[in-house]
Amino acid sequence: MFRAEDIVKDCADATFGDGGVGSTNSNFTRKTYDDVWSGMNVIMRSHTKMHMGVVLPNFARLTFQKELKKPMFNMNSNFLKTYSLRFNARQATKAPETATKDLNFAKLAQLAKCSKDIAKTVYRELTQRLGDVLKDGNNQVAVAFNGIGVLRGNRFRLQFFFEGEKGAKVPKTTASFTRDALDSSKGMAIIMPNASKGPSSHTGGSAKHSHSARLLPEIPSARSVSARSSSVKNRTQSVPQLHKSISDVIGTAPRNKNLLDDRQLEQENLRLMAERQRAAAKQRRLDEKEFRDEILQMHKETILADDERRAKVSKEKAFKDEQVVQGELALDRKREVAAEYLAAQEMHWPFSVEEEVRAERRGKDQTFREELDKQNAGRPQKAAPRQRPEDSVDPKDPNTWFKPSPGNVYPKFLTPSRSPTRIIDEGGQDPLVLRLAYKRYENTLRKQLGHLKSETKDIEQRERQKEQEIAYRAKRRMDIQRETTEYQRKQVEYRAKQRERVLRETHLETNPDPGRAYPMEQLRDAHRINRAKASLRHALDSQVEMKQEINNMRSTIEKAEDSYFLGCVQEQLELDRAHRMNKKTQEQHAMMATWQRQEQFKKELNKLEKMRDGIVVREGSKVVSQDEIQLPGGNDADDPVDE
DSSP: OEEHHHHHHHHHHHHHTTTTOOOSSTTOOHHHHHHHHHHHHHHHHHHHHTTOEEEETTTEEEEEBTTTOOEEEEEOHHHHHHHTOOBOOTTOOOSOBOOEEEOOHHHHHHHHTSOHHHHHHHHHHHHHHHHHHHHSTTOOEEEEETTTEEEEEOSSOEEEEETTSTTOOOOSOSSOOOTTSOGGGSSOEEEOGGGGTSOOSOTTTSSTTOOSEEESOOOOTTSOHHHHHHHHHHHHHTTGGGTOOHHHHBSSOTTOTTSOOHHHHHHHHHHHHHHHHHHHHHHHHHHHHHHHHHHHHHHHHHHHHHHHHHHHHHHHHHHHHHHHHHHHHHHHHHHHHHHHHHHHHHSOOGGGOHHHHHHHHHHHHHHHHHHHHHHTTTOSSOOOOOOOGGGGOOTTOGGGSOOOOTTOOSOGGGSTTSOOOOOOOTTSSOOHHHHHHHHHHHHHHHHHHHHHHHHHHHHHHHHHHHHHHHHHHHHHHHHHHHHHHHHHHHHHHHHHHHHHHHHIIIIIISOOOGGGGSOOOOOOOTTHHHHHHHHHHHHHHHHHHHHHHHHHHHHHHHHHHHHHHHHHHHHHHHHHHHHHHHHHHHHHHHHHHHHHHHHHHHHHHHHHHHHHTTOOOEETTEEOOGGGOOBTTBOOTTSOOOO
């Protein structure tokens, strides 16, 4: 088992060698390691007296609870990961901690009587050596922090015991056999009467436990067989310097056959070292097997991951192909819809048959003129000019304007100077184009109505779901509160039973004194009220936090619903506004185009009428002939002109 003195000695031997040669720097000697370790313990004790935590860099952290002032010791996570250690925190708690300070290396250097850099270097070497010792699973450590506690255990179970706790005692020997040593060899000692005259190798920690007896030479697990045999020879060579035989210095009874002589001691050490080597070889083979198993497992996991990746890639490829097929089908449907739309555009619209109306009107005018010419053929003089309906129209007087018939389907702006008639087919019904237009308009209105109904139904369904969710959460909240109350009640009953059982076992049953078997006055617990207050405060804080979380959740749901409703209304308003603006723009364009065509037609018609009356029409200096005039609705040059 390794103690703090063993760690310090190993670090000093690694720096200065086994010969005891000091450093060239007068401030850095073998004693510096003991002074640094003792100074670190002094600083930690000074912090603990003030109930203030201290942080040992890259090693550990000593803190206190804020309310109960209970000490806690935790190892650094990086230190545990580096050396593959497992630390069991016996004082683990989630209670708030007091303030902590880092280890003051300047103060440590002042206590160790060295420079700050040397103090940091020695501290780093000590922690690294402790980690190297713990990394070997066969080593046991019991590192004492004087006045604070003991860090003891091995690589797989490392614990810290504060002073006064069970397990905080440290063995008084500076070197002992490991757990594999024989029971008969653990009590043997070499008595050195003049040991107190020699230089003390452990200044700081051995002064408290100094004694005249030393056990057998230490057998660390990290040293080789040659190092162990040389250490035995060095220690056995020191005996002749005292002018005593080995039989005089082993034990207190030289003739006792249970004690070992020098040769038997060396053989026992060699046997122990051989067993240690065999155990190390066995452990190495087990580690190699574990490593091979891990490699095979990693290979298997890699193959499985590769298979999963391939399956995922094939699935994504199939999904992509399916998307391509669906996209092609969607494009085909869009092409069909576009073709139907273009075919519908090519169909005649009721408002685009001005040419037919004009041709019909022109035919009626020609027939009327022919009949009038036949009637006037027998008259000797020329009749007065015929009064046309257009001449009686005053643009400034609305009363003179022609009004459309009740059954007219054309807007007034198409024929402002005539009364158009209703277009009907041979069967006396509306044209097919008009019926189809009305049918499409009716289907559009039905679709819009269905869309509005579906949206209204969706909104109502969302409202019902919201109410159901609120009711479910309220019920769940009540269930959680009831379960929490029941759990707390059971915890109180369990703790009362535990206290009663402990009192009965510790005071009423186990004490051999009959007078102590009667109930004793319970010791006053000074921190009981503080613990009760802390528990009530934590419970109140948890309830307040839960209520705040519920309010935040409810406000979030309401905001999301309001945002969704406003977004839907805004979207509908924007769509309606865009539709109205588009419709208005289309109507304006249609009106302007029709009006321009009518104006052009009127101008050309005026030119023809002037030519018919014998008036020469000019455009600038050019004389316009009847063949050059092109009516917008067709070539009207063949129309008869009255002379």
